[in-house]
Amino acid sequence: MFTKKLQFKLASNIKTSERRAVLAEVIEYYNLKNVAKEYELLLLPKTIKAGGFSTVHHSQTIKGTIFSDDSNVPVWFDIAGNQLLPTVFTCWKCPGLLPQVVTHQYVIERLTQGANLMMRGISGPYDPRCKPDTIVGVVDYLRPNVILAVGVCLVLLPEDREKNEGVVVRILHTVNDLLYQLNDNEGVVIPKEIELVVEQTKEEVEPVEEVENVETGEQEAEDNNCDDDRTDDLSRLGETVDTLSLEDVDNFFTRGLLQSIKLDSIETPISSSTLMSNHILKHVPPPQEEINMKKTSWKKTAKYLKAMEKLGYITLKGKGDDLTVVKVISTSEPVIQNFVPTKIKHPTVAAAATAASTAGNNSLQVIKLYRGKSNSLLLFPEIKDPAGYYDAKELRQCLEQYIRVHQLADPKNKKQVLLNDDLKKLCKSATQESKLTRDKLTEALLKSLVHYHQIVSRDDDDNGDSRSSPIVSGEPPKVQVITETRIGRKVVTRLYNFEPFRVHASRFADELKVKCSGSATIGTNAMNKTEIMVQGPHGKLVVDLLKEKGVPVSHIEFEDKSKKKRKK
Structure with missing residues (x-):
């Protein structure tokens, strides 16, 4: 189904x-x-x-x-x-x-x-x-x-x-x-075999082997229960210390707004999503996986901003979730003058360089492959498998070897190659010339073949990843990132074509919810492709996240349709 x-x-x-x-x-x-x-x-x-x-x-x-x-x-x-x-x-x-x-x-x-x-x-x-x-x-x-x-x-x-x-x-x-x-858990695989075990009921009790050891067993059980209780107490204590309360997270976001007003130059009017991503979230301490809008008492950005409006920090315009901040409190007000900013620790240059290096090591590589039609590649002796897949470099080497063996280089101009009947037949769909430069001949050869592509990672060879790279027909895809205005002034950012680059839809949508502090939904667009839509103009942020996940920049296309065209 x-x-x-x-x-x-x-x-x-x-x-x-x-x-x-x-x-x-x-x-x-x-x-x-x-x-x-x-x-x-x-x-x-x-x-x-x-x-x-x-x-x-x-x-x-x-x-x-x-x-x-x-x-x-x-x-x-x-x-x-x-x-x-x-x-x-x-x-x-x-x-x-x-x-x-x-x-x-x-x-x-x-x-x-x-x-x-x-x-x-x-x-x-x-x-x-x-x-x-x-x-x-x-x-x-x-x-x-x-x-x-x-x-x-x-x-x-x-x-x-x-x-x-x-x-x-x-x-x-x-x-x-x-x-x-x-399924997000990559550790879950189809088991090879499963042993059928009858589920244990609440009435089933462990059998006692020796009657004389009953008292000893009861004493050991009591001791173990005491140890378990102490362990549970320590675990609960650890959870209490490590977990922030609701009031703490609310306070972080309230201070984030006040610190943004005091330190940033906020130009109004400004959309709620832009205010959150470009200002408030930058003044909320990491990790943002633990301190995010979902962990607050407001749960949603709109409710949070309306609460800030009641406190007199901002003035809003709009209905529902489509809100625009038209005014912020003056920096000369006592609440801003007396506010003491918190220094947010950002990653050091060395840490950023290390992260960039790690991202580079995990980057994906798009390889274009070619396959002959019928037995067309039998022309080259080096091609052992006519139905195999070959990259442009391998085919160019075969072509160079063929030119040398058959002495097809033009004596007057070594850059030109004289086309014999076999080469003309092989490239007939691409050219009708009698001679071509080596580059154009290689281009004509590649055009005459069936195109495929493969997306690989540097980690695949080391880890033996079986997903390493299925070979897919056609030209390599490009991730489409589009920012557009919908229903009046509501701005959304859509992206699709990301799945071939090993970007998991639900995991990436959860990440965008945190980074963009807005709702993210997964659906299917008119082209029957999985699409993620996030509220707000977050095109640049989405592109940066895709690059962090190893998607080559040359395979990301960003289009901003939200900017209004100037009237002539």
Whole structure:
């Protein structure tokens, strides 16, 4: 089902009471009575985020909710508010949760492409729990218990096996689909095998081997409990010391505004997002992962600015989230005169140089590759594999060798190459000349070939990264960053084409929310490409962040459509 056009709204943490309700629904529907606390945490982690989604399936728009853990690993989802369905990640942590239908690896590949599981594609053994309208998992017979697809069973097994036709499982989710790709935790991989373990219930107790050791065991348990209590107390104390209170974070942002007014020259009118990114956030101490607008009592920039307006520090104009600061308090006012600025420690030059060096080492490289049409490259003896991929340097060397062997250099001008019948045939789609310069001949040769590209990182060879670089047909993509005005004076920044450069959509959107102090949403644009939209004119900031992630500058295009055209 999650094969195309998945639009996902960024998830936010749900309340503890909501989590309990979700867990109760899971336990009731999947008949998991009296399971141990540890198993409950495997079913539904302590921290859960929920976000809405919509996708297109068989020309119909499907809407629902995705529940994920604190690492953004999807764990459950529902469709139109119906029963909760586990993702493959949850099935791997909780083997035995779903009845299993066995099939073959070839069939699994077809399922990942959007097909349903047909009767002819299944094999034994058959799970007697497989009944119509039951949620089931699909496994490869070579890897039992490793569920690779989740769907709804439509038949009764094994009774209906004799029919040998029809759909057995209507597939809703598979490995490597768009729901699976929302996973942010790169450490999660498809397990090779899973041992089926029956979940422990609350009534189960560890057996006692020897009666005479009961008292000793009880004493040791008491001692261990005391140690655990002391450890928990120390952990809670550490959390209290390390975690800032709500009032502390509010105070940082209030001081950030006052310090901006005292030290910066703020030109009004100024949009709320520009004020936040260019002034206030620069006067908020790092780390901004811990001190950001989401950690304040206001939660949103608009509420924060309205609170500052009530204090008399600024004057606002606009409605809702589309606010403009038209006036700031005068620096001659006592509240500004008596304000003592805090020195914000910025990275030193050496640290900045080290960071730049690290970013350079992790930079991505775009390699253009070429492939011959049919057996066109058999002309060059150095080409061992006519269907292989070659870069421009390799092809130029082959061409130079061919020119030397066949003595095609023009005697009157060595820079010119005389074209024989083979070269004319090879480059016929690009040129009809009788002789060309070496550069133009190389260019004509490359134009006559099929173009591919590969995006690689310097770390790939060292780490043996299997994602190292798929070879993709066509010209290399360019990340498009666009700042534009929407609905009156509301300015937004959009970017797309970033995924080929290993920029993860949800992780980058979360980073932009912090850096830009505004909302960021993920959707699909008219070209069916994943797009991130963030409020405010943050084009330069987005470009800088992309460069930090190793995206080559030559493959980033920025266009500012928000500037008004002057009337002639």
